[in-house]
Amino acid sequence: MAALRRWKSYLSVLRSSCRVVLTEVKPAAQTVRTRSALFTGVASLAVGTTLCAVPFKQVENLSHDSLIRRAASLVTDSSITFLSQTTLALIEAFMLYSKAVHTLIALQQRYLDSVGKLSPADEDAIWQVIITQRAEINERREHCARLDTTWASAVKLCEAAAEAAFSSGAEHACVTMRTHLDLAHSQVEEAQKLSREADRLLTQTKVLEVERMASALGTEEEEVPEAYLRED
Template sequence: MAALRRWKSFVSVIRSNSALVWPGVRPAVQRLGVRTALFTGGAAVAVGSTLCAVPFKQVEDLSHDSLIKRAASLVTDSSSTFLSRTTLALIETTILYSKAVHTLIALQKRYLDSLGKLSPAEEDAVWQVIIKQRAEINERREHCERLDLTWASAFKLCEAAAEAAFSSGAEQACVTIKSHLDLAQSQVDEVRKISAEAQTLLTQTKVLEVERMASARGSEDEEMPEAYLRED
């Protein structure tokens, strides 16, 4: 019996010492077990408690009408981008064409003003410059015509997209693309007006050139003896 009492007292001492040496071991183990449960089988409990604190997010409308409206909006956006790119390209190309025309007009006027004052070599050099400028004008005109066709296709595409957006109920997209159509039309009309004015000036310069050349030839013919003008 004495031995048994000594054994119990020894065990109690061991337990009290272990509690002093490793304090808080059991609570830490318990917390670890709780965390493990939260990330495994107890995850549903954590989610449930979170849902109680945070309101539910509205589910997006995935009806046919909503999807059609979104698709119509995407079509109007891409069509507007296509129209904007072609409009910018057409404007820049038309402006370059107009500048080339005005350069040719200036060259022809300078040539007409110097008729009879240039040597044959100088006159030939001037004509080479004029011919080169005319070739550049023809090239730029062809580029403008190609871009004009592309721009017309983009404009029609935007018109179709606007109609589709309106019929699908995407009113805002319809209003936006119509404003883009009006802006593009006004910008292109403005540069076309500038180009037409330059072309009119070029035509007038050509008429003046023909008159001046005819007058110069007439003067040369008057100076020639009558024997050279008579047909035998």
């Protein structure tokens, strides 16, 4: 009986050992199959990549000529920015000047319509407003002159940049520069036309109002109040 019990114990240990061995072998087999599938996929990907190769764009040769063309294009870009900023500033200055001139014309006409109807205090107040408006016009005229000088410098710079771009072979940059120059000239000319028209109206208004004042006061033109004729 003792021998039989020892034999049963030996069979039990042997079965347990077999289960452990089988358990350890199965994942190993799965790992082998997984690695095989992985290698197969990598091989397939390598083959597919070889068959579907994407051609790279050939980089332009960085010769001296190409570098000069690129530099010329950069110069035209910065010059266009300078021209655009000065053009906008000059146009705005002309518009504000024209507006100030029309305001002065309206003030002078209002004063003439009230000649003989105002008290000395009211007349002095109106003249203070007119003198202040004249001073503003002088300031805006000087501002327009300064910006016009800067704008002329920008135009010369752009013309030189366009010439350099053309001589270096950057034709597109040259054409773009010429287009911006033409546009800037046309816009500034329109603004200048408005300011000249405002000056013409102001001069015409002064002449007509001096005649009206002389007729209303029954005096000669040289006897018109000095404050009205003064441009301060």
